[in-house]
């Protein structure tokens with residue numbers, strides 16, 4: 001079975017991709033041309049200041065352009081019908097040679113259907129859409145500013161160790177309102193830089209009429225959300241990130257689309273298909289949204305050009321593809337478990353069209369932009385998802401290790417400290433396909449969204465409002481919470497993958513949870529913000545958790561364990577609750593025991609030599625107890641232990657140090 005899969009099926013995928021590529025070559029002069037279709041569709045000012053409009057609306061009877069420029073005249077500007085459902089219109093400049101449609105004025109496409117309906121639509125290619133305060137519907141606004149932002153800084157090189165800061169611009173301030181791109185540039189980017197993250201993953205950028213969808217019900221695929229500011233301000237954000245050596249990924253949602261008709265893609269030409277499969281295949285029941293028809297030429301044009309647009313216009317450095325599991329299978333992962341058996345991944349349940357779409361997207365992105373990074377949000381564990389397309393893989397660079405955060409929450413919810421199962425934790429952290437890279441994380445935005453809460457809150461919610469001051473002694477709850485919060489992050493960082501991800505705020509133990517303004521909570525912004533003010537208060541312990549995060553990243557930057565082969569685990573001791581592993585010549589020692597101390601504790605290690613402490617969660621700076629002497633040098637002995645050629649006695653600490661407060665020790669070869 002195994003060989004059948006790898007030898008027969010993967011080459012088949014490759015063939016399908018080859019076929020698509022050669023069709024592209026013949027029909028459109030290659031993918032370079034094809035993916036630049038955003039230069040012709042929508043609206044474009046030409047060198048003589050005339051405006052060129054183009055749409056794809058195969059089911060429409062007629063198309064008209066209407067807007068402020070023609071006083072919303074419904075008939076004065078008809079599009080001309082072209083081949084294959086395309087429509088075009090040229091609007092000459094005004095007498096003074098200025099463009100007929102002014103910058104920042106409203107437009108609509110008026111679609112006449114065969115049934116005599118008159119539908120007001122936003123161009124699917126609209127680059128900017130805004131909503132007036134009292135309105136629920138978004139408007140297409142012509143974006144042609146006198147001064148376009150021009151990028152100054154080159155893209156940074158692709159990091160070898162990917163450390164991702166997952167962020168949402170709108171909630172990136174402590175105030176109960178929507179924060180802006182500019183605010184993020186000025187207030188949040190410097191923090192990310194200081195923390196040592198080399199990659200930002202921006203969520204909820206593609207325009208979504210419903211804020212509380214967290215950016216998952218996209219209405220305008222080419223528009224950067226105007227809630228946070230203008231397109232030019234987002235370009236500046238990315239440029240400034242680049243100047244700091246930080247790459248920026250876009251959370252791209254090509255797995256589904258909002259059901260909105262007036263300001264979304266749904267029923268653009270009046271039919272129930274167009275960009276989507278017709279129902280039932282074209283509807284996602286759980287998400288209440290529409291599903292793309294990836295076998296349609298024009299849908300491929302739209303989506304692939306969309307990727308190209310974000311790379312070229314905004315200079316993003318890659319993408320996190322949302323909802324990949326839903327794309328890959330006809331069952332969308334609903335009510336399906338994945339055990340890892342090959343039969344679950346290859347068969348009639350696989351949606352070949354979307355699989356080939358993802359291969360095509362990865363192939364094109366990596367060919368045009370060799371440093372481009374793509375990350376798949378996939379829970380199923382599809383084999384070869386993160387292998388190159390030349391090998392018959394789907395071509396992603398990384399997948400998200402989605403089981404890890406769920407495991408941490410389950411442990412905190414269900415188990416007493418003495419019942420934590422070291423073997424099970426290690427298994428979850430290392431259960432990944434060999435030769436395919438994973439991004440590990442202890443928590444992402446998913447964990448903090450309503451219904452759940454942040455790790456810090458799971459650990460110490462009862463006392464986070466009263467006991468986080470450094471001016472009073474730690475209670476047993478805050479002590480446990482502070483120490484475990486650091487240990488959980490470092491264990492995930494060191495063992496869980498080839499990249500690490502943190503959701504904005506969790507680096508300092510953000511309390512509570514996320515909840516966006518909606519009807520059910522009286523449109524409150526109270527939980528749709530990040531309380532950086534907690535971090536900026538000198539006497540609160542959030543600073544200590546932050547300092548640990550920063551130094552964890554900086555230590556990684558120095559030794560590069562994320563880019564190294566997976567760790568060798570030499571101990572996962574259920575009685576002692578100790579985990580020991582080494583990776584990139586760094587020795588990690590964790591004591592999760594709630595009350596046991598160890599003296600003369602032998603741990604195995606491969607490389608012989610002298611070891612010193614490089615990161616220690618017990619440091620006072622990090623809210624620890626400061627009991628380890630960092631001048632101690634540890635010499636290996638040629639005594640094989642736990643599968644390693646050498647070993648070290650961790651015995652130079654006074655009793656009581658390597659103990660109840662769950663010390664993390666990290667020693668590195670000098």
Ligand SMILES: *[C@@H]1O[C@H](CO)[C@@H](O)[C@H](O)[C@H]1NC(C)=O
Nearest residue numbers: 173175177178179180183187
């Ligand atoms: C941006 O941040 C500053 C300082 O933190 C704050 O005063 C300002 O109101 C913020 N602006 C927005 C739009 O959130």
Ligand SMILES: *[C@@H]1O[C@H](CO)[C@@H](O)[C@H](O)[C@H]1NC(C)=O
Nearest residue numbers: 273276277278281293295296
């Ligand atoms: C998807 O698009 C293809 C090509 O345009 C078309 O033949 C097919 O009927 C569409 N599928 C559905 C389910 O609408």
Ligand SMILES: *[C@@H]1O[C@H](CO)[C@@H](O)[C@H](O)[C@H]1NC(C)=O
Nearest residue numbers: 518519520521522523524526
């Ligand atoms: C929402 O606000 C209204 C009026 O201010 C109040 O009566 C109601 O109790 C509030 N509901 C919630 C869930 O807070």
Ligand SMILES: CC(=O)N[C@H]1CO[C@H](CO)[C@@H](O)[C@@H]1O
Nearest residue numbers: 193196197198245553554557
């Ligand atoms: C991207 C980034 O901020 N990297 C930093 C990580 O930490 C090292 C050591 O402090 C810095 O030199 C890097 O600039």
Ligand SMILES: CC(=O)N[C@H]1CO[C@H](CO)[C@@H](O)[C@@H]1O
Nearest residue numbers: 462463466467472473474475
């Ligand atoms: C040391 C200290 O101030 N502990 C406080 C922690 O919070 C509880 C209330 O949740 C107080 O009763 C304690 O005094």
